[in-house]
Amino acid sequence: KIVADEDALLHLADISGGDARNALNALELAVETTPAEDGVIHITLDVAQQSIQRRAVLYDKTDDQHYDTISAFIKSVRGSDPDAALYWLMKMINAGEDPRFILRRLIILASEDIGLADPQGILIANAAAQNFEYIGMPEGIYPIAHATLYLATAPKSNSVGAYFDALNEIESNGAKPVPIHLMDPSRDGKDLGHGKGYEYPHDHEGHWVRQQYLPDGLQGRRFYHPSDQGAEAEIAQRLKKWRKD
Numbered sequence: 001k002i003v004a005d006e007d008a009l010l011h012l013a014d015i016s017g018g019d020a021r022n023a024l025n026a027l028e029l030a031v032e033t034t035p036a037e038d039g040v041i042h043i044t045l046d047v048a049q050q051s052i053q054r055r056a057v058l059y060d061k062t063d064d065q066h067y068d069t070i071s072a073f074i075k076s077v078r079g080s081d082p083d084a085a086l087y088w089l090m091k092m093i094n095a096g097e098d099p100r101f102i103l104r105r106l107i108i109l110a111s112e113d114i115g116l117a118d119p120q121g122i123l124i125a126n127a128a129a130q131n132f133e134y135i136g137m138p139e140g141i142y143p144i145a146h147a148t149l150y151l152a153t154a155p156k157s158n159s160v161g162a163y164f165d166a167l168n169e170i171e172s173n174g175a176k177p178v179p180i181h182l183m184d185p186s187r188d189g190k191d192l193g194h195g196k197g198y199e200y201p202h203d204h205e206g207h208w209v210r211q212q213y214l215p216d217g218l219q220g221r222r223f224y225h226p227s228d229q230g231a232e233a234e235i236a237q238r239l240k241k242w243r244k245d
Contacts, residue, residue, distance in 0.1 A: 002031055004043035011048045019065055066097070074105055078113045082152040089148050099137065099144055103129040106147050117157035117230035124150045155230030162224040169221070176215030208242060 004027070012030065016022035030048050034041050073088035092102060107129060110122040128147035132140040185195025199209045212219055222243075226236035 001039060002041045002043065004030075004048075005045060007045045008043045008048040011045055022065070065095075069095075069097075070102070070105060073102070074109055077106070077109055077148060077152045078156065080152055080156065082149050085148050085152045086145065089145065093141060093144075099132055099140060100129070102144060103132060103147070106144075106151060110151055111160050113156055113158055114151060114154050115157045115160040116232040116235055117155040117159075117227060119231060121151055121154050155232075157227040157229050157232050159225060159227050159232065165223045169218070169223075176217065179212055179215060181211075182213065 008030075009027075012026045013023050016026055026048075027043075030043050031041055034043060034047050069088055069092055073085060073092065076084035076088055089102065093099065103125070107122065107125040110125040114121040125147050128143035131143040135143070180193060181195060181197040183194035185198075188194050199211050201207050201209050201211075203209075214221060224239075226232045226239060228236060
């Protein structure tokens with residue numbers, strides 16, 4: 001026979017994060033870890049708290065909680081909310097999520113959502129992943145939290161997604177041939193003129209010279225549009241000058 005106090009059930013419901021499956025699993029765990037007295041397993045609030053502890057918030061890594069929580073985490077970092085990012089991070093860590101999964105997502109975000117607005121972002125994320133391999137848990141949470149806070153508070157830009165535009169151009173219109181002056185002259189340069197007319201940028205003032213780099217028919221096409229955020233604002237100014245000169 002099993003008897004559960006109302007406050008114990010409310011506690012189990014509360015720490016289960018709104019997921020009925022987690023609540024049932026938590027109740028089952030409380031029952032299985034509580035010895036019977038006079039043929040009755042009595043689940044009090046104290047019993048519920050002691051028997052569940054952090055295990056009650058465990059979630060199946062294949063269920064909705066897994067995907068919803070990592071989604072909330074990434075969106076919080078992207079949205080520049082370090083407090084929410086830390087909360088969702090620790091929910092995952094406390095629930096037994098694989099830290100490497102979290103780190104992989106941070107590395108992706110460092111390019112996808114920060115990019116050149118803060119070029120250090122991807123280095124910080126990658127360093128956190130490497131440091132975790134050296135340290136392991138529990139201390140390994142420090143570099144993970146470090147990277148989380150850095151990326152959450154960094155300036156944001158999604159301009160690296162420009163590669164989609166370049167890919168779309170190739171898939172839509174085919175890959176065009178390399179202009180002859182950009183071809184490798186070491187093999188057929190003498191007979192076919194490969195590399196003829198190429199201007200070496202370092203021979204010119206500012207180490208830059210106007211020259212065709214895109215294939216014929218695509219001159220002037222812009223795939224990369226830098227943002228005005230962080231370090232990328234300076235890149236935008238350089239490109240503006242080069243594209244104008």
